[in-house]
Amino acid sequence: MNTIRNEEVPASADFRHLGSIAGIAVELRYATPDNFVGRDLYSPHDCAWLHRDAAAALEKAVAWLGEKRPGHKLLVLDALRPQRVQEELWAALQGTDLLGYLAEPARGSIHSFGMAVDITIVDGQGRELDMGTGFDDLTELSHPALEAAMLARGAISAAQIANRELLRGAMFQAGFAGINSEWWHFDCGDRVLVRQQYTRVL
Numbered sequence: 001m002n003t004i005r006n007e008e009v010p011a012s013a014d015f016r017h018l019g020s021i022a023g024i025a026v027e028l029r030y031a032t033p034d035n036f037v038g039r040d041l042y043s044p045h046d047c048a049w050l051h052r053d054a055a056a057a058l059e060k061a062v063a064w065l066g067e068k069r070p071g072h073k074l075l076v077l078d079a080l081r082p083q084r085v086q087e088e089l090w091a092a093l094q095g096t097d098l099l100g101y102l103a104e105p106a107r108g109s110i111h112s113f114g115m116a117v118d119i120t121i122v123d124g125q126g127r128e129l130d131m132g133t134g135f136d137d138l139t140e141l142s143h144p145a146l147e148a149a150m151l152a153r154g155a156i157s158a159a160q161i162a163n164r165e166l167l168r169g170a171m172f173q174a175g176f177a178g179i180n181s182e183w184w185h186f187d188c189g190d191r192v193l194v195r196q197q198y199t200r201v202l
Helices: 005-013 052-068 083-090 144-153 158-173 191-195
Strands: 015-016 024-026 049-050 073-078 116-122 176-178 184-187
Touching: 005 015, 015 052, 049 052, 052 073, 052 116, 052 158, 052 184, 116 158, 144 158, 158 176, 184 191
Parallel strands: 024 073
Antiparallel strands: 015 049, 073 116, 116 184, 176 184
């Protein structure tokens, strides 16, 4: 497997900085204490990067959303997550029932290849659309696979599901794939192929 250290990413032609992608907002939650671990996991690393393939796909999602909902923007909550940070997260969740939400470090997160994003939508005033839960809410309410059951129980609303479907519409048509347990997470392409063919950032 090809690997590169996070410090080498800015010099690599394979990666693009989030600042080069027009029409998005960026608020990397793991670079702040506003995440489920409760501390900044990224400093001093610059994690505002994606592989160029994922960056190009994200530009397609931006264009689609711009047509469907003028004034709305995609808000990137997480992008490149170095392998060493994935290991920190894995260690932080030991002894909890939340490990199922995290890729085991030996297998590797698609985030560590710059080929996954955690993302939501903000309106023209910069307010996040109501998705029924916040980012990193590691409960069944966050599971796309359970939305019909949660709606039937009255745990989430049709309007909240519609906002999630707007996000999925933008991402799916651009080539991203969602997962069953987090409405905010999208992989760019097939995760098996990503692990085989792309460079992991350490």
